[in-house]
Amino acid sequence: MATYKEKVGTAVVNFAGTYPGAVEGELWYDSTNKDFKYQYPNKTTTGSWSTTGSLNQTRQGIGQFGTESSALAFGGETPGAGDFNNTELYNGSSWTEVNNLTGARAFLVGTGTSTAGLGFGGEPNSALTETWNGTNWTAVNTLNTGRSNTGGRGGTNTSALYFGGNSPARALTESWNGTNWTEVGDLNAARFHLGGAGASNTSALAFGGFTSPPDVYYPNTELWNGSAWTEVNDLNTARFALGSSGIATDALGYGGDTSSVSALTEAYNGTSWSEQGDLSTARAAGGSSGTNSSGALFSGGNAPPTTAVTESYIGPGVPVGAWSTGGNLNTARGSLTGFGIQTAGLACGGYTGTANSNTTELYNGSNWTEVNNLSTARNFISGLGTQTLGLVFGGEPGDTSTEEWDGTNWSGGGNLNTGRQGLGTAGIQTAALGFGGGDPGGNKFAQNESYNGSAWTEITDLNTARAFIGGVGTSTAALGFGGQAAPGASALTELWNGSSWTEINNLNTSRLNMGNAGTSTAALSIGGDTGSVVAITEDWNGASWSEVADLSTASRAMASGGTTTAAFNAGGFSNPGAALNATEEWSGTSTATKVLTD
């Protein structure tokens, strides 16, 4: 038998404990615990949904094609308001109205890409087929049999399949060759409101569906090989009007109606269905698109009521982040500020529990070192920049002063126009933003000021005044989130584009005094205060917040900095109000150690 070295090319390392030099999959012998071990990347094992920008037009029965980052939604209805011809284009974060369908209708099918697609069928028993060229819809040859509530898919606008539908419930299948529809082999089970996946008119999957009366919910899945349908393994949960996307061997089914609306998501791997993470909004009859089980987009639908909510799906295999301990601050304190990166950070100011602090400490990724003090001891101070070029401003009580850090010393800068504490920050020393904040009188501010390296200038306010707000980004692309609004903790998130603030998707947990790291497109909101001190960490992916691993010590009003792949969070106040000296380090990736004898 071959030895390990002969098979792998290396000998098994003998190490007392967890071998820090192990690469992915490398085996070592832990002589302390007498175990053979190896490490592997820690990744998600099921897919998950996150919210993204909502449709402009609330509706259900939507046609849709494209991917999770570029899609077109068209048609649909709102009960009582009739059918729509509206078309909206999705760019990965928001929907924009574009040119309308030629014929308003609902419960139609779409296939193709956001620049070359096909929309067909729809209610009431429409045979209409339209092609989309990236700008306009054009009517082309119609279906042989007009019907609605069908399944249908195909990868392009020149190769598509249309199956099932009503009324009455049908098994009928038609194939599109880019010019005409032709009747081909029937489904085994006639039904309507079924899901569909497929890359062309020769390879498709039909699943779920409904017939009535009596009410029958179908888990049935059928595979199309270009000439006939074959029954394959059923969905785990029978339902109709479900979202559907992907291809015949790699598909997703999500939401739908099981006698009530469902949030369930299932992935098909070519053999069987497995459950994935649920939608955050259970609904049926939304617009759905995506090219495989790694990504999908589900827009609108009936929750009930009819909704404009859109969610984006990402499949399993996403790296899982984790916190570990870093070097402790020399002076325990909270209400301090921090900036820089995990291996070159700065923390200054704060409150020790008995007095305001002017202490400045630098972090090298392992240890904090005291350097020259701030000229003014203060807490609830705000800061930004790097370990060699920093800026701090404001503080309790309603301070206007600014200090600039040159890597060695602090010196005075221009004063804020409005003195306040707990501002959100973004940018660098010579192009900075300070927004929001509060004062001891209980006022919360929406003011946004810009610093040019010497003076602060008032610019466009936040939409919602808030104190102790989180902030990341640059002076032209910033994110403000959470904070204390009247009367309590806020989950609001606003995006700054250099001239104005726009409200976007909220934090999952309303809170203030969080740690912050990252940019306007990739950020962390760390710990904070919901009324009690929390360890919650949320990750911003440019469109929505999702919960990731908690801090090991719940804390509020910390010093923090870095990115979503490597951040630090130091000091703060714990739940009983004690000043902390602990530092935690975030890694956007992590490994798990496996013991062979487990």
Added chain:
Amino acid sequence: MTKTYQYCVAENWGKGFIDHGESSTITFASYPGNVWQVPAYNKHGNLWIAKVAGAVKTKTEAQAIVDAEVQAAQAAWDSLPDADKAPAIGNITRPADITLEE
């Protein structure tokens, strides 16, 4: 009743007290009085307690340590002037009791 967690007292010395491998394998939570919570009946939790030379505590013992810390913080809070207890800005509230889980 089967325990979900075990407790120990250990002082966080900083870098390496909890490393990324440990953090991504088990869940840690800290409480006042240097009380740490890790999963019970878990080899990785046991190994970590051994690494940090944690003094293992029963849930009752750990709760008593936490209670003493919280009660001291509550007494300090109670002695504050009323104006400091209800500032017009920020969430400053009386330290809350903490109940450890079994």
